[in-house]
Amino acid sequence: xxxxxxxxxxxxxxxxxxxxxxxxxxxxxxxxxxxxxxxxxxxxxxxxxxxxxxxxxxxxxxxxxxxxxxxxxxxxxxxxxxxxxxxxxxxxxxxxxxxxxxxxxxxxxxxxxxxxxxxxxxxxxxxxxxxxxxxxxxxxxxxxxxxxxxxxxxxxxxxxxxxxxxxxxxxxxxxxxxxxxxxxxxxxxxxxxxxxxxxxxxxxxxxxxxxxxxxxxxxxxxxxxxxxxxxxxxxxxxxxxxxxxxxxxxxxxxxxxxxxxxxxxxxxxxxxxxxxxxxxxxxxxxxxxxxxxxxxxxxxxxxxxxxxxxxxxxxxxxxxxxxxxxxxxxxxxxxxxxxxxxxxxxxxxxxxxxxxxxxxxxxxxxxxxxxxxxxxxxxxxxxxxxxxxxxxxxxxxxxxxxxxxxxxxxxxxxxxxxxxxxx
Amino acid sequence: xxxxxxxxxxxxxxxxxxxxxxxxxxxxxxxxxxxxxxxxxxxxxxxxxxxxxxxxxxxxxxxxxxxxxxxxxxxxxxxxxxxxxxxxxxxxxxxxxxxxxxxxxxxxxxxxxxxxxxxxxxxxxxxxxxxxxxxxxxxxxxxxxxxxxxxxxxxxxxxxxxxxxx
Ligand code: SF4
Numbered sequence: 001x002x003x004x005x006x007x008x009x010x011x012x013x014x015x016x017x018x019x020x021x022x023x024x025x026x027x028x029x030x031x032x033x034x035x036x037x038x039x040x041x042x043x044x045x046x047x048x049x050x051x052x053x054x055x056x057x058x059x060x061x062x063x064x065x066x067x068x069x070x071x072x073x074x075x076x077x078x079x080x081x082x083x084x085x086x087x088x089x090x091x092x093x094x095x096x097x098x099x100x101x102x103x104x105x106x107x108x109x110x111x112x113x114x115x116x117x118x119x120x121x122x123x124x125x126x127x128x129x130x131x132x133x134x135x136x137x138x139x140x141x142x143x144x145x146x147x148x149x150x151x152x153x154x155x156x157x158x159x160x161x162x163x164x165x166x167x168x169x170x171x172x173x174x175x176x177x178x179x180x181x182x183x184x185x186x187x188x189x190x191x192x193x194x195x196x197x198x199x200x201x202x203x204x205x206x207x208x209x210x211x212x213x214x215x216x217x218x219x220x221x222x223x224x225x226x227x228x229x230x231x232x233x234x235x236x237x238x239x240x241x242x243x244x245x246x247x248x249x250x251x252x253x254x255x256x257x258x259x260x261x262x263x264x265x266x267x268x269x270x271x272x273x274x275x276x277x278x279x280x281x282x283x284x285x286x287x288x289x290x291x292x293x294x295x296x297x298x299x300x301x302x303x304x305x306x307x308x309x310x311x312x313x314x315x316x317x318x319x320x321x322x323x324x325x326x327x328x329x330x331x332x333x334x335x336x337x338x339x340x341x342x343x344x345x346x347x348x349x350x351x352x353x354x355x356x357x358x359x360x361x362x363x364x365x366x367x368x369x370x371x372x373x374x375x376x377x378x379x380x381x382x383x384x385x386x387x388x389x390x391x392x393x394x395x396x397x398x399x400x401x402x403x404x405x406x407x408x409x410x411x412x413x414x415x416x417x418x419x420x421x422x423x
Numbered sequence: 424x425x426x427x428x429x430x431x432x433x434x435x436x437x438x439x440x441x442x443x444x445x446x447x448x449x450x451x452x453x454x455x456x457x458x459x460x461x462x463x464x465x466x467x468x469x470x471x472x473x474x475x476x477x478x479x480x481x482x483x484x485x486x487x488x489x490x491x492x493x494x495x496x497x498x499x500x501x502x503x504x505x506x507x508x509x510x511x512x513x514x515x516x517x518x519x520x521x522x523x524x525x526x527x528x529x530x531x532x533x534x535x536x537x538x539x540x541x542x543x544x545x546x547x548x549x550x551x552x553x554x555x556x557x558x559x560x561x562x563x564x565x566x567x568x569x570x571x572x573x574x575x576x577x578x579x580x581x582x583x584x585x586x587x588x589x
Contacts, residue, residue: 026565026568039453039495040495040496050582051578074455077454123493124493124518140521140526141496142496142522142525143522143525143577146581154567154571188488188491189488193517222491222516364445382492384443384492387445
């Protein structure tokens with residue numbers, strides 16, 4: 001029997017389409033914002049110009065991040081297209097190099113993502129803003145361009161899978177570990193077309209940054225979006241940022257769920273995703289493969305909280321002579337915070353390399369691309385074959401503390417091992 | 424003729440499960456959106472000969488979760504650039520599915536147990552596929568998606584005023 005209650009995602013699509021809808025309906029909905037980056041923006045712009053209408057400027061957010069500062073002439077040509085478009089139409093929300101960063105971080109940090117908002121982004125990790133109670137969906141560039149002109153798009157209202165993390169997490173378990181554990185349970189297509197809703201003490205106990213890491217990787221389970229009910233922590237985060245007024249939103253207690261998973265927080269431990277698939281997860285304690293590179297950055301784990309954790313592990317230690325540590329803050333704001341908190345200096349003294357924000361190496365673009373046979377432990381979200389470089393290179397995914405610890409020992413290791421071995 | 428009523432015939436190339444967009448078109452080639460340029464690198468990491476072998480009008484038959492990974496439309500454009508007429512998979516990753524519908528690449532979910540090289544006959548209107556030694560069925564597009572597919576792309580669909588202005 002179907003209940004009358006609605007999940008959060010059903011509520012948002014009902015409101016934005018003006019119809020009373022449940023999972024399975026196809027709707028045309030009004031978007032709050034549409035975001036594109038330097039990879040997806042060019043096709044959005046081409047599509048937009050074919051419509052022959054005025055752009056819905058206040059809804060459009062343009063964030064070059066993948067290949068900026070430009071890595072070569074071809075990428076410069078692409079991001080120039082975004083910049084020219086922004087200037088031609090006097091776009092209010094264009095984030096130039098030095099004032100932006102990785103698109104999703106900017107969308108949250110600059111207050112675009114708010115509870116109950118419907119946001120489309122031409123990037124698969126747009127689902128991240130679910131951490132703040134927004135319904136945010138990854139789409140393609142062409143349809144983003146159509147939204148530039150219409151403010152509207154078609155969507156299928158997804159079913160919701162609920163993950164209830166019961167009990168408190170161990171202090172060594174980070175948001176990254178929780179989501180990797182969940183992906184390993186349901187598989188890379190276990191959440192296909194769904195909204196993943198995370199609840200329970202385990203989630204409430206996490207800070208907003210860890211929640212963003214979890215919502216971010218809903219994409220790696222094939223999900224359409226993520227949702228976490230906003231609370232006091234969300235409110236504090238949004239306080240100085242949100243661009244629109246917002247109110248608390250949650251699923252009804254009698255909403256219909258596709259599936260509910262009850263997870264005992266005490267079963268979760270720090271893990272590593274083995275090369276090839278985010279779902280191929282092992283406890284950190286069982287992996288000690290040697291590594292050439294350790295990478296901390298991206299929309300998944302490149303926030304100030306992540307860099308603080310890495311710095312905590314690196315303090316007074318040295319990066320292993322055979323290993324390179326690359327730390328890329330996910331936005332200009334994060335970079336500035338890392339400088340003012342002395343973290344950049346600390347990492348540099350440990351022998352790590354710190355750069356300004358870019359997607360860069362996360363997608364095998366530049367600034368840390370892997371050579372043949374090289375192995376990298378990374379705080380990013382994808383470890384598909386060849387993701388960060390040569391087709392014969394390997395990527396292991398882990399939380400930033402584990403990445404930092406591994407950089408010190410030159411092999412995959414937990415922070416605890418570092419404290420025991422390197423006194 | 425409307426695409427959703429079409430009869431499509433073509434030779435098949437088989438791919439496996441979880442073919443991700445980094446395999447379809449590696450990120451280093453995302454510095455262009457030109458389908459012809461992209462097509463030269465289709466599946467180059469795992470199937471280096473494929474791009475050269477595929478012919479116009481051929482059909483891709485893949486396993487589960489085809490097109491998972493990034494939102495890059497380049498994946499669809501690469502496939503279109505190769506001249507592929509249709510992609511059949513046991514299931515599709517959601518953004519890839521959206522991009523295909525929105526860019527006018529027909530995609531259908533079906534399980535096909537025929538070896539590489541088999542010629543399939545696909546009846547888009549009836550939702551049936553047959554070949555020399557077997558047949559299969561698939562779910563036709565719901566009316567809303569059918570309209571987008573028939574208009575050729577989401578751009579045409581929007582131009583026809585079907586995305587209502589508030
Ligand atoms: S940081 Fe990586 S995963 Fe995130 S938007 Fe950039 S390329 Fe994509």
